[in-house]
Amino acid sequence: MSRHPRLAFAALAALPVAFLLAFFFWPVGSIVATGLFPGGRFDPDPFARALRGGLPGVAWFTLWQAAASTALTLVVSLPAAYVFARFEFPGKRTLRALFTVPFVLPTVVVATAFLALIGPGGMLGVRLDGTIWAILAAHVFFNVAVVLRTVGGLWAHLDPRLEEAARLLGASRWQAFTTVTLPLLRPALAAAASLVFLFTFTSFGTVLLLGGPGLATLEVEIYRHTTALFDLPLAAVLALVQMAGVTGVLAAYSRYQERRAVEQTLRPAAEVTRRPRTAGERALVGGTLAGTALLLLGPPAVLLARSLDTGSGWGTSFYRALGSPGRTGVRLVDPMQAVGNSLSFGVVATAVSVGIGLLAAAVIAYRRGRASQWFDTLLMLPLGTSAVTIGFGFVVALDAPVDLRSSWVLVPLAHALVAVPFVVRAVVPVMRAVRTRLREAAAVLGAPPRRVWREVDLPLISRAAAAGAGFAFAVSLGEFGATAFVARPDTLTMPVAIFRFLGQPGTLNFGRAMAMSVLLMLVTATAVGLIDRLRPAGLGDF
Amino acid sequence: MKRFSILLLATLTTLLTACGGGEPDTVRLLTHDSFLITEETAAAFTATTGWRLEVLPAGDTGSMVNQAILAAGNPVADVLFGVDTTFLSRALDADLFIPYESPVLGSLIPGLATDPDHRVTPIDYGDVCLNYDKAAFTTTPPPQSPADLTAPAYRGMLVVEDPATSSPGLAFLLATIASFGEAGEYTWQDYWADLRANDVRVTSGWEEAYYGAFSGGSGEGDRPIVVSYASSPPAEVIYADPPVGEAPTAVVTQGCFRQVEYAGILRGTSREAGARALIDFLLGERFQEEMPLTMFVFPALASADLPAEFVAHTMIPAAPLTLDPAAIEANRERWIEEWAAIVLR
Numbered sequence: 001m002s003r004h005p006r007l008a009f010a011a012l013a014a015l016p017v018a019f020l021l022a023f024f025f026w027p028v029g030s031i032v033a034t035g036l037f038p039g040g041r042f043d044p045d046p047f048a049r050a051l052r053g054g055l056p057g058v059a060w061f062t063l064w065q066a067a068a069s070t071a072l073t074l075v076v077s078l079p080a081a082y083v084f085a086r087f088e089f090p091g092k093r094t095l096r097a098l099f100t101v102p103f104v105l106p107t108v109v110v111a112t113a114f115l116a117l118i119g120p121g122g123m124l125g126v127r128l129d130g131t132i133w134a135i136l137a138a139h140v141f142f143n144v145a146v147v148l149r150t151v152g153g154l155w156a157h158l159d160p161r162l163e164e165a166a167r168l169l170g171a172s173r174w175q176a177f178t179t180v181t182l183p184l185l186r187p188a189l190a191a192a193a194s195l196v197f198l199f200t201f202t203s204f205g206t207v208l209l210l211g212g213p214g215l216a217t218l219e220v221e222i223y224r225h226t227t228a229l230f231d232l233p234l235a236a237v238l239a240l241v242q243m244a245g246v247t248g249v250l251a252a253y254s255r256y257q258e259r260r261a262v263e264q265t266l267r268p269a270a271e272v273t274r275r276p277r278t279a280g281e282r283a284l285v286g287g288t289l290a291g292t293a294l295l296l297l298g299p300p301a302v303l304l305a306r307s308l309d310t311g312s313g314w315g316t317s318f319y320r321a322l323g324s325p326g327r328t329g330v331r332l333v334d335p336m337q338a339v340g341n342s343l344s345f346g347v348v349a350t351a352v353s354v355g356i357g358l359l360a361a362a363v364i365a366y367r368r369g370r371a372s373q374w375f376d377t378l379l380m381l382p383l384g385t386s387a388v389t390i391g392f393g394f395v396v397a398l399d400a401p402v403d404l405r406s407s408w409v410l411v412p413l414a415h416a417l418v419a420v421p422f423v424v425r426a427v428v429p430v431m432r433a434v435r436t437r438l439r440e441a442a443a444v445l446g447a448p449p450r451r452v453w454r455e456v457d458l459p460l461i462s463r464a465a466a467a468g469a470g471f472a473f474a475v476s477l478g479e480f481g482a483t484a485f486v487a488r489p490d491t492l493t494m495p496v497a498i499f500r501f502l503g504q505p506g507t508l509n510f511g512r513a514m515a516m517s518v519l520l521m522l523v524t525a526t527a528v529g530l531i532d533r534l535r536p537a538g539l540g541d542f
Numbered sequence: 543m544k545r546f547s548i549l550l551l552a553t554l555t556t557l558l559t560a561c562g563g564g565e566p567d568t569v570r571l572l573t574h575d576s577f578l579i580t581e582e583t584a585a586a587f588t589a590t591t592g593w594r595l596e597v598l599p600a601g602d603t604g605s606m607v608n609q610a611i612l613a614a615g616n617p618v619a620d621v622l623f624g625v626d627t628t629f630l631s632r633a634l635d636a637d638l639f640i641p642y643e644s645p646v647l648g649s650l651i652p653g654l655a656t657d658p659d660h661r662v663t664p665i666d667y668g669d670v671c672l673n674y675d676k677a678a679f680t681t682t683p684p685p686q687s688p689a690d691l692t693a694p695a696y697r698g699m700l701v702v703e704d705p706a707t708s709s710p711g712l713a714f715l716l717a718t719i720a721s722f723g724e725a726g727e728y729t730w731q732d733y734w735a736d737l738r739a740n741d742v743r744v745t746s747g748w749e750e751a752y753y754g755a756f757s758g759g760s761g762e763g764d765r766p767i768v769v770s771y772a773s774s775p776p777a778e779v780i781y782a783d784p785p786v787g788e789a790p791t792a793v794v795t796q797g798c799f800r801q802v803e804y805a806g807i808l809r810g811t812s813r814e815a816g817a818r819a820l821i822d823f824l825l826g827e828r829f830q831e832e833m834p835l836t837m838f839v840f841p842a843l844a845s846a847d848l849p850a851e852f853v854a855h856t857m858i859p860a861a862p863l864t865l866d867p868a869a870i871e872a873n874r875e876r877w878i879e880e881w882a883a884i885v886l887r
Contacts, residue, residue, distance in 0.1 A: 034612070108747075119754065209750055212744070213706070213744045213886055226605075311783065311784060330835045391605075395612050399613070399616060484575065488598060488600075489597070490597040490598070502749050503748075504781065504838060505759060506780065506782060509760070509777075509781045510753055510760045
C-alpha cells in the first residue's frame, strides 16, 4: 500500500463503486432521465409545477421533522448507550438483541401498537394520533437501536482512564462527560445521527399511518406521483430535491467527521465494563434500562398480548392457525416458507453488504481527502433515496446486458444498498481510531501491508463489523418498501405475510398478523443475538 | 484481502447469473400484491396446459401498471392481471396489450367485457361499499345510502380512506362523483363539505380505517360506519375466531362503486400460446371458485359457484355505480386535489 497508495485504494474502491453504479446510479439516473427528458428533450415545466404545487412546504416539513426526530432519538438513546458501554449486568446480551427488535418491525404493525397506546381509548390516556408527536415518538422508537449499536461500538472501547483522570483533576461527572467523553464519541455520534436523519428524512409509513392524511413528506409525494398519478416528471423533480437535501446534509457530516476524527487507544470491552458498584450506580443502570425497555418493548408487548388474546381468554390459537387453511381450504401463507425466505435473503444481503461495506470503509478511513469524502456521501445516498425511485429505476435500467428486472437477486441487492451504510458507519469510526503507530510498528517489523491489515486492523474492526452485520441482517428482515415495488418472483417473506393477513377483514386475520409480527420479532432478536455472539475473538477480548 | 475480494466477486457473479428471464416452458404473470393462487391450483394449471406458472407481484395496482408501462414492448412477464377500472384507461393508452378473444368470454356475466378490441379480459369484480357495525344500529336504523350520512343522526360515525393513498378511498370518492355529479344544485363537493361538517374521519389506508377506526367485527375503533368492500361481511364470518353464525357487519347496498379487474397479454411476449392458456385458466371454474376465498372478489364466470359464506352473508349490489375509465384517468388528479381542499384543509 505504501508504494502505490493510489493504485491500492483504487483497487479497494473498485468493487463498491461498481456495485453503486450498477444498482443505484444507473437505475436512479435512468428513471429521473425518463421523467425530465420526455422524448429526449429537457422539459423545465415540472420544476415550475413543483414550486406551484407546494413543494417548498413539503420539503420544509420533511427536513424539520427529520431533524427533530434525530435530535430526540440521540437524547433518548445516550443514557442507555452509556450503561451498555460501561457496565456489566445480567441479561445484557439478551437485552441488546431485544432492543434491536423495533428497528425491523413493519410500520403498519407498529402503528397498530401505537394506536393501542396513544390512539382513541388508548391505554396511556393521551391521544396523540394524527399529531406530529406520534410521528416523532415512532421515529424515536424505530431508531434508538441505530444509536445504541453505532455509538455503543466505539463507546465500549473508550479508555475509561481518560475520564477517571479528569475526575481526579477535580472535574464533576458531568464535566468529565462533556469535556472528555463526548468529544471522543463525536465521530460515532455524528455517524449515528446521519443514519437516523436519513431514515426519518425518507419516512413513509410512519408519516402516513400515524400522522394521518394531510401531512406529507417528500417520500410520500414521490410515491403518490409515481404510482397513483404516474406523473414521472414531477416525481423526478421531487427525487432530485430529496437527493440534493440528503447530499447537502451528508457533505456537511463528512466534512465535520474529517475535522473531528481523533486517534486514540481503544481498549478491549472487557477492560472497560464493570459491574455497578455503588447503590447510585445500580439505580442509574436499573433506571436507565427500565426506562428504555418501557419505550422500546412497550409496543412489542402490546403486539404479543394481542397475538395471545383470542377473545375468549389467552391462548396460542392464532399461532397454530398461521399456516392452516381453516374452513376455506385455502392457505394464505406458509409460515415456515416465510421464515426461510426471510432468513435466506438476510444471509445474502448481509454477506454482500459486509463485503462491500468493509472495502468501502477501508477507503474512507485510510484515504483521507475530498475524494474519500465524496465516496462516503455517495455510499450513503441510497439510504436517503425513495424506495419507489430505486424500484422503478430497476425496471427501466436493468434489462441489459442481463435482464435482471424480475430476478430474485434484486431483493437482497436492494436490501444491501440500504445496509451498506450501516456497515460503513459502524466500522469507519473504529478504523479511524486505530492508532497509526500500531500499524507502523507492524510494518517496521516487516509485515507486508496486507498482513498488517489482516493481523492488526481486522481483529479490532471485526467487532464493529459484527455490529454492522447485525444491522444489515435486521435491515433485510424488516425491509418492505423497496422490494414491494420490484416485480420479483413471488417470494413470501415475514413482512409480506403480515401484510397478507392484514389485507383482509376478520379477527383470525388480525390475530395471525399479530402472531406473525411476534414471530418476526423472535427471529430478529435471535439472529441479531447470534451475530453478536459470533463476533470473532482476537487481540484480547475485542 | 485478495482472497476475500475474489470470494466476494465470485459471490456477486453467481448472484448475477442466477437471474430470471424465465424457463422456456414457464409463463410469467405480472400482478399486484393481493394476488394469490394456491399451490394446488397452480399445479393444476401445469397439469392441464403443460405450462409452469411464475407469479411476479409488483406492489399495488398503480405500481404494477406503471412498471408495465415503463417496460412496454420489452415486458418482464407475459400476462398482466389486476388492472382495474381506475387504471384501465392508462394501460390501454400505453398500448400495453395484444388482443385475445378468449373462448370463455361468452360464459361471463354480461356487461363486464367492455373492450371491443379484446385487449383486456375481465377476470373478477368487486364492489366498494359502506359497511356498518350491526351492534351500533339497534335503536337508530342503519343508513340506506351514502346520502343519509350527512344527517345529524350519523354524526361522527363515518370513517373513510384518503383517495390520494388508498384504492377503496378513491373508489368511494368516484362513487360520490357518479351519484351527485359535478354540476347542479347539489354536487359531490357539496356532499363532502356536508360530510366534513358531520365529522367524517379520514385515514391513509384501508387497514387503519377498518382495523383501527371501525367498531364492527374485527375492527377495534369507535366508528360504526366504514368504507370497505361488499365481501367484507363474509370475510368476517370466514375468518372469525371463535366461529360466529352471523356476520357482525353488513353492507349498505346503495352507492357502491364497481371495480372490474382485467387481465391482458403483454405486447412483446415470446410465449403468446402460454399467455392465452393462462387467461383461459384464470377464467376457468377452478380458479374462479377459489378467488372469492383468496382475494375476496366475485368471479366473472357466470356459472362459478360462490362459497356458502358469500351466499349467506352478503348481498351483491343491484345497481352499482361506475365511471368511464377515460374520465377517471383524465380527472383523477383534479378530483383528488379538490377533495383534499374540501375535506382536509
